[in-house]
Amino acid sequence: MTVNRGRLRGVYNPPCSPQHIMAKIAGRIPEHKTYVEVFGGAGLLFAKPPSPVEVYNDLDSGLVSFSRSIRKPGGFARLFKLIEGKEAGQASSPDGRCAEEWLLDMLPVLPPAMHRRGSILLLKDVLDRAMRVQVEHSDPHQLIRRYDTPETLFFLRPMDNLPHASRALLVQQLLELCGRAILLDLDREEYRSLAEDGWNRLDFLSDEQGISTAWFNSGKSKVF
Numbered sequence: 001m002t003v004n005r006g007r008l009r010g011v012y013n014p015p016c017s018p019q020h021i022m023a024k025i026a027g028r029i030p031e032h033k034t035y036v037e038v039f040g041g042a043g044l045l046f047a048k049p050p051s052p053v054e055v056y057n058d059l060d061s062g063l064v065s066f067s068r069s070i071r072k073p074g075g076f077a078r079l080f081k082l083i084e085g086k087e088a089g090q091a092s093s094p095d096g097r098c099a100e101e102w103l104l105d106m107l108p109v110l111p112p113a114m115h116r117r118g119s120i121l122l123l124k125d126v127l128d129r130a131m132r133v134q135v136e137h138s139d140p141h142q143l144i145r146r147y148d149t150p151e152t153l154f155f156l157r158p159m160d161n162l163p164h165a166s167r168a169l170l171v172q173q174l175l176e177l178c179g180r181a182i183l184l185d186l187d188r189e190e191y192r193s194l195a196e197d198g199w200n201r202l203d204f205l206s207d208e209q210g211i212s213t214a215w216f217n218s219g220k221s222k223v224f
Contacts, residue, residue, distance in 0.1 A: 062102025
């Protein structure tokens with residue numbers, strides 16, 4: 001696995017936690033009016049300041065399930081126990097189990113400041129943030145086409161099992177964007193064309209998957 005393609009901005013060592021990676025990316029977010037989290041679930045939504053318009057693509061319905069479950073009788077207490085004990089399986093409904101899984105996936109990437117406030121305030125903070133976003137449940141490629149404007153920032157963290165054809169289409173869409181984009185993924189050959197197009201990159205020595213790379217484009221609009 002090589003790490004010298006594109007404009008290498010730095011490798012962070014020792015290995016970075018997901019929280020650290022999101023904090024570093026959040027510190028490099030460009031000016032924008034609309035924020036779109038194309039694949040959802042990555043945690044940058046909670047690490048960055050609110051944007052005027054925020055779109056979260058809830059592909060696994062986890063965020064919606066969390067928002068519903070926490071407001072049901074006993075829901076807040078159950079999710080509180082989940083955070084304290086880090087064990088799922090308390091929910092009896094599919095919706096509740098989906099909420100548990102989503103929250104467990106999100107806990108490692110939520111900012112340390114949210115954790116320091118304690119489990120009760122953490123849950124309230126997550127719910128408050130979730131209630132402020134526009135939720136989509138759309139094909140990622142269609143979502144990009146729908147929201148691409150010079151004032152849009154896309155954040156993409158594709159799933160590992162994304163089919164090759166879908167990843168290739170994703171790269172093509174990124175190369176043709178009007179807006180700005182940040183792509184976070186493993187260092188893959190499919191992204192060579194991003195380096196050739198002048199995208200900046202920032203490499204992280206992840207404590208989970210080896211080297212993760214964040215790609216940043218410059219956009220085509222003078223707005224930025």
